[in-house]
Amino acid sequence: MRRIGFFLLLLLLGALIVGCSASDTDTGTEKEETGGEKPAEEVVGETEKEAGLSGEITVWAHPFTGDQETEGAMWKEVIASYEEQTGVKVNFEQIPWANRDQKVLTALAANNGPDVFYVIPDQMPQYADAGMLLALDPYLEGFDIDDFVDTALVSTTWKDELYGLPILQEAYTYLYNADVIKAIGEDPAKLPATWEEFEKWAEKAKDKGFYATSFQGGGSMNGTLYPFLWQAGGEVITADNDVLINNEAGVEAFEFINKMYKEGWIPKDSITALEHDALWESGKMLAVQGSGISVSRMLSQNLFEFVIAPPMKNKEQLTYGTTGMFVAPINTDNPAAAAEFIKVVTSSDNQKKFNTVTQYIPTRESAKDIFGEQKYLAQLADYTQFALPGVIHPEGRTIMPLIQAELQTMMEGKKTPKEAADAAAKAIEGKIGK
Amino acid sequence: MSKAVTSKKSKLPLGERVKREWNRNAIVYIFLIPVLVHFIIFQIYPFALSFYLTFMDWKVIGDPEFVGLKHWKYFLTDTLAWKAIWNTVKFSVYYIVPTMALGLLLALIINSGVKSAGFFKGIFFLPVVTSFVIIAGIWGWLFRGTEAGMINYLLSFVGIEPQLFLSDSSQALAVLAGLSIFKVAGSTMIYYFAGLQSIDRQLYEAARIDGASSFKIFWTITFPLLKPIHFFVAITTTIGSFQIFDSAYLLTGGGPNYATTTIVYYLYEQGFTSLNLSYAAVLSYVLFFIILVISLIQRKYLGQESNNY
Numbered sequence: 001m002r003r004i005g006f007f008l009l010l011l012l013l014g015a016l017i018v019g020c021s022a023s024d025t026d027t028g029t030e031k032e033e034t035g036g037e038k039p040a041e042e043v044v045g046e047t048e049k050e051a052g053l054s055g056e057i058t059v060w061a062h063p064f065t066g067d068q069e070t071e072g073a074m075w076k077e078v079i080a081s082y083e084e085q086t087g088v089k090v091n092f093e094q095i096p097w098a099n100r101d102q103k104v105l106t107a108l109a110a111n112n113g114p115d116v117f118y119v120i121p122d123q124m125p126q127y128a129d130a131g132m133l134l135a136l137d138p139y140l141e142g143f144d145i146d147d148f149v150d151t152a153l154v155s156t157t158w159k160d161e162l163y164g165l166p167i168l169q170e171a172y173t174y175l176y177n178a179d180v181i182k183a184i185g186e187d188p189a190k191l192p193a194t195w196e197e198f199e200k201w202a203e204k205a206k207d208k209g210f211y212a213t214s215f216q217g218g219g220s221m222n223g224t225l226y227p228f229l230w231q232a233g234g235e236v237i238t239a240d241n242d243v244l245i246n247n248e249a250g251v252e253a254f255e256f257i258n259k260m261y262k263e264g265w266i267p268k269d270s271i272t273a274l275e276h277d278a279l280w281e282s283g284k285m286l287a288v289q290g291s292g293i294s295v296s297r298m299l300s301q302n303l304f305e306f307v308i309a310p311p312m313k314n315k316e317q318l319t320y321g322t323t324g325m326f327v328a329p330i331n332t333d334n335p336a337a338a339a340e341f342i343k344v345v346t347s348s349d350n351q352k353k354f355n356t357v358t359q360y361i362p363t364r365e366s367a368k369d370i371f372g373e374q375k376y377l378a379q380l381a382d383y384t385q386f387a388l389p390g391v392i393h394p395e396g397r398t399i400m401p402l403i404q405a406e407l408q409t410m411m412e413g414k415k416t417p418k419e420a421a422d423a424a425a426k427a428i429e430g431k432i433g434k
Numbered sequence: 435m436s437k438a439v440t441s442k443k444s445k446l447p448l449g450e451r452v453k454r455e456w457n458r459n460a461i462v463y464i465f466l467i468p469v470l471v472h473f474i475i476f477q478i479y480p481f482a483l484s485f486y487l488t489f490m491d492w493k494v495i496g497d498p499e500f501v502g503l504k505h506w507k508y509f510l511t512d513t514l515a516w517k518a519i520w521n522t523v524k525f526s527v528y529y530i531v532p533t534m535a536l537g538l539l540l541a542l543i544i545n546s547g548v549k550s551a552g553f554f555k556g557i558f559f560l561p562v563v564t565s566f567v568i569i570a571g572i573w574g575w576l577f578r579g580t581e582a583g584m585i586n587y588l589l590s591f592v593g594i595e596p597q598l599f600l601s602d603s604s605q606a607l608a609v610l611a612g613l614s615i616f617k618v619a620g621s622t623m624i625y626y627f628a629g630l631q632s633i634d635r636q637l638y639e640a641a642r643i644d645g646a647s648s649f650k651i652f653w654t655i656t657f658p659l660l661k662p663i664h665f666f667v668a669i670t671t672t673i674g675s676f677q678i679f680d681s682a683y684l685l686t687g688g689g690p691n692y693a694t695t696t697i698v699y700y701l702y703e704q705g706f707t708s709l710n711l712s713y714a715a716v717l718s719y720v721l722f723f724i725i726l727v728i729s730l731i732q733r734k735y736l737g738q739e740s741n742n743y
Contacts (some may be wrong), residue, residue: 061627133496217689268596269578269599269600398708401703401707405692
């Protein structure tokens with residue numbers, strides 16, 4: 001038995017050694033393969049020498065459409081343009097939307113993450129403030145940054161440092177059901193532009209048995225409270241940690257939402273609802289907040305005629321619209337190549353390719369002509385000038401559940417709008433240690 | 435005889451005993467090495483590392499900074515964490531006993547000799563193998579708090595006002611528990627079915643000859659003889675209930691007003707939304723201790739005498 005045991009132990013050790021050797025061999029092969037690409041590198045040798053770039057980078061992005069074949073072809077083309085310009089090889093990996101934070105954070109923590117990845121505005125300042133992102137300014141000498149839409153650059157900048165370049169933008173605004181507009185005796189060509197006008201329409205809609213709009217209290221504050229808050233002239237928190245959510249404008253926004261709920265203009269389950277698609281699609285709703293994706297969905301379903309209103313105004317004409325950007329982590333092994341990729345992928349030509357496929361709005365003025373033939377998207381592209389990207393603050397994401405809880409408590413009737421706004425302010429101050 | 439052998443063994447020096455043990459079971463230990471290595475790397479090491487993390491401040495990239503008991507002290511005063519624990523306890527109350535009862539009921543149905551038992555077994559087990567996201571989607575559709583929700587639509591036929599379900603802080607947690615019960619009852623059924631199959635048929639025959647009613651047979655024979663299964667299912671459903679996350683994440687986002695924020699949901703929020711990885715590690719240890727204590731209590735009161743059956 002002892003001999004058998006000894007033999008098996010040897011066998012196991014042997015297997016482990018072989019395993020390690022195989023791993024070494026793999027690495028070697030990989031190196032050889034990289035070396036094998038030399039002829040290709042030589043082809044673009046001059047460009048490479050000029051830029052001083054080499055090696056490879058890993059890029060992580062999410063699926064942006066349901067049509068992965070078209071999207072894949074678009075990425076191939078965009079990446080090829082970069083590889084051709086720089087000679088740097090790109091390992092492109094698509095990661096799912098679900099649990100993306102865990103994936104990115106754990107990979108970066110293990111120093112095994114991507115060199116370039118996609119983020120949205122409420123992630124950027126949090127990551128930047130934690131020192132996780134590479135500042136891009138040193139790599140932007142001679143780069144045409146003025147072509148980018150101002151509201152898009154707001155979301156890529158934290159404390160005067162640029163940490164990302166934007167590739168897509170959205171503008172959320174109301175999509176109205178034309179049949180419901182006619183049913184309440186109004187004109188689809190004269191849509192509500194102010195809160196006051198919207199209230200009149202909402203009351204009429206309710207009288208005729210329709211909901212005025214959807215309110216997704218279980219979702220992000222970007223789609224619920226914030227647009228009203230900004231329209232009222234308010235702000236949640238400043239970069240200097242001044243909490244403004246419970247000032248006069250903030251309370252006005254809370255009151256407006258409370259009124260919509262109490263009056264029955266929005267469905268009763270709006271407290272935690274994540275969508276009201278069934279009600280909207282069955283024609284029981286006057287309007288919903290939507291962006292390019294909603295328009296594409298409406299056009300593909302062809303349920304009823306709809307019209308798009310400009311973002312509403314109370315004191316200001318503002319709305320929410322996310323900005324998608326590419327960033328590089330501070331621990332990238334190839335910062336120059338990563339920064340170059342971000343510049344190339346957000347160039348005017350590549351933005352046109354990307355946004356034509358994904359149906360988002362380009363963040364460069366020179367790329368916005370892609371929707372010339374599509375009236376709805378062209379209309380939305382025009383509204384990005386009013387689109388704020390959310391609360392640009394390191395705690396922007398973490399304060400959302402605190403505000404959401406107070407908003408929900410108010411809608412449940414357990415707090416007045418003023419009490420809810422004050423409680424939200426207190427909770428935010430607690431969070432930022434003020 | 436065995437006593438004598440044990441006594442003789444214990445007198446041997448430790449080194450000699452280890453050597454003998456090794457000689458006797460060397461092959462077993464060798465085959466266990468890969469599993470052991472895997473266990474140490476992927477279970478013990480992260481377990482220890484996360485405990486170390488509870489005393490540090492760490493922003494994912496860069497070196498952690500030692501802060502002592504800061505995060506543990508914060509936990510003691512964190513009202514949201516305690517609310518999340520309380521919500522989890524309430525969820526367990528809604529979840530554990532109904533899951534066990536439904537699992538047992540389904541097992542009794544398929545064990546009763548009903549026609550097409552295999553078909554029913556498949557139907558009852560279907561939610562277990564269906565994606566949680568899909569089931570949550572169906573649940574959301576059933577329990578929408580508007581006329582578009584199926585349950586509210588049915589209630590309207592009997593004159594009951596539409597219920598808010600997931601938007602009502604007094605109902606939301608129970609509705610989420612219902613979703614978990616629906617998802618898990620099928621696997622509980624399988625455990626109980628295995629237990630029912632192992633009960634000696636002669637006991638039932640003897641009881642019937644004595645004129646015992648079906649209820650009496652169930653209550654005096656079936657139920658007590660399933661004690662090891664009760665214990666196993668109680669432990670697994672308790673652990674499952676304390677780890678509940680998906681349903682709140684998918685259907686209520688922890689609301690309304692934190693009514694469905696469970697301990698794992700809160701841990702997730704702290705770790706991956708707020709980037710408070712150290713505090714999330716504290717919460718994970720709190721969860722570990724809660725589950726450990728409950729499991730020990732269950733073992734003490736449910737697990738004893740289980741060897742008798």
